Amino acid sequence: MSITIESLACWLVDIPTIRPHKLSMATMGCQTLTIVRMQCANGITGWGEATTIGGLSYGAESPEAIKSAIETYLAPLLCGQTFSGPAALADKMNAHVKGNTFAKSALETAFLDAQGKALGLPVSSLLGGALTTRLPVLWTLASGDTQKDIEEGQRLLAEGRHDTFKLKIGARGLDVDIRHALAIKAALGDEVSIRVDVNQAWDLTTAIKGMTQLQDGGIDLVEQPIPLWDRQGLIALSQRFAVPILADEAVSTSHDGYALASGGFTGAYALKIAKAGGPVQALKLAQVAQAAGVALYGGTMLEGTLGSVASLHAWSTVRMQWGTEMFGPLLLKDDIVVRPLDFSHGQVTLPQGPGLGVDIDEEKLRYYARK
Ligand SMILES: O=C(O)C[C@H]1C=CC(=O)O1
Numbered sequence: 001m002s003i004t005i006e007s008l009a010c011w012l013v014d015i016p017t018i019r020p021h022k023l024s025m026a027t028m029g030c031q032t033l034t035i036v037r038m039q040c041a042n043g044i045t046g047w048g049e050a051t052t053i054g055g056l057s058y059g060a061e062s063p064e065a066i067k068s069a070i071e072t073y074l075a076p077l078l079c080g081q082t083f084s085g086p087a088a089l090a091d092k093m094n095a096h097v098k099g100n101t102f103a104k105s106a107l108e109t110a111f112l113d114a115q116g117k118a119l120g121l122p123v124s125s126l127l128g129g130a131l132t133t134r135l136p137v138l139w140t141l142a143s144g145d146t147q148k149d150i151e152e153g154q155r156l157l158a159e160g161r162h163d164t165f166k167l168k169i170g171a172r173g174l175d176v177d178i179r180h181a182l183a184i185k186a187a188l189g190d191e192v193s194i195r196v197d198v199n200q201a202w203d204l205t206t207a208i209k210g211m212t213q214l215q216d217g218g219i220d221l222v223e224q225p226i227p228l229w230d231r232q233g234l235i236a237l238s239q240r241f242a243v244p245i246l247a248d249e250a251v252s253t254s255h256d257g258y259a260l261a262s263g264g265f266t267g268a269y270a271l272k273i274a275k276a277g278g279p280v281q282a283l284k285l286a287q288v289a290q291a292a293g294v295a296l297y298g299g300t301m302l303e304g305t306l307g308s309v310a311s312l313h314a315w316s317t318v319r320m321q322w323g324t325e326m327f328g329p330l331l332l333k334d335d336i337v338v339r340p341l342d343f344s345h346g347q348v349t350l351p352q353g354p355g356l357g358v359d360i361d362e363e364k365l366r367y368y369a370r371k
């Protein structure tokens, strides 16, 4: 069904985190959601969201740049236009705007929400159909303090909320990081899967030392240990170690996935709608991975509920061998949606209503929007 876009509005929404979230390149005390409202013909409204991590410390688009790209370039391009589906929308955006995949992701999400509402179908149905309505979700322990992380992990295990944890390392010396990871692994026990994300902080020599110790200590997965540009290094590490590598920053689009896999990479890819330019674009990377025998993981840019749900609709249509990390809403003190997502027993429930299946609380949107 064709959708005519009438107008686009955009807000920067700042929401504090429940505790400082420490990554190798930034410590977050607040997350900024760039929220898009797409007003379409026939009174249909689509909503989209883009987030990044730590301003410009994770990716090339800041929240302010995402808003500016939408308002200055993409909105004038799209408003008044009619699109038969997300392929036509992406074609138009890509023909006129290079890069800016975070901004495009928010717009593709809003378009899918509008089209799903117009058709009375959930977004997952537009993307191939959900294989499941409950998806596994891990939690990231990243307070920066080993003892606090152990207590947080033990509490979440006791509550039954999560059974798998990711640790953010790379900001400190290798010995400190290895002690930290192995102390948490020892405290939480053999049954609990512990993975680490280095966010590109090591060079190849440090990665070889670090991965040897992490592998011996029972860590299940090592995410992006070296810089994103070092494709050969990542391939070599994936072939050298039994502990698998999860490529994150190194693999944004289907083209990156093809280059890594054809170079001999074994392991898994972290899909993120922001890296690829939207849920449809992220699934193109999934298809390349499936063709190459590379495993999949549903990644987060620490989105709020809107962006997390957009991702979940896409992730629900493929088998995620390593599960997902769509816990972003749980890291935020509040959100701008009417109903929070249901997280329990290490899983989250995919909303079932038309479109994304998310209702926006416009009073909260106004309250948290940057003035
Ligand atoms: O994967 C990343 O690099 C970003 C993100 C995902 C979970 C988390 O805590 O940070």
Ligand SMILES: [Mn+2]
Binding pocket: 197, 199, 223, 224, 248, 249, 270
């Ligand atoms: Mn990562």
